[in-house]
Amino acid sequence: MQDFFSxxxxxxxxxxxxxxxxxxxxxxxxxxxxxNRVTAIALIGAVIAGFIFLSFTLRxxxxxx
Numbered sequence: 001m002q003d004f005f006s007x008x009x010x011x012x013x014x015x016x017x018x019x020x021x022x023x024x025x026x027x028x029x030x031x032x033x034x035x036n037r038v039t040a041i042a043l044i045g046a047v048i049a050g051f052i053f054l055s056f057t058l059r060x061x062x063x064x065x
Contacts, residue, residue, distance in 0.1 A: 034040045 030043065033043050
C-alpha cells in the first residue's frame with residue numbers, strides 16, 4: 001500500500017513539470033521579439049487582446065453577460 005501512495009504523490013510533481021515545460025516551449029521563441037521596443041509593445045498588446053477576447057467569449061458562452 002505504501003508503494004501505491006508514493007506513486008500517487010509523484011503525479012503532482014509530474015503535472016508541475018509538464019506545465020512548466022509547455023510554458024517554456026511556448027515563450028522561448030517569443031523572447032527575441034522583446035529586443036525591439038516596437039515588437040515588444042505589439043506582442044504585449046496582442047497577448048492582452050487575446051485574453052480579453054477569451055474572457056468575452058467565455059462570458060458569452062456561459063451566459064454571464
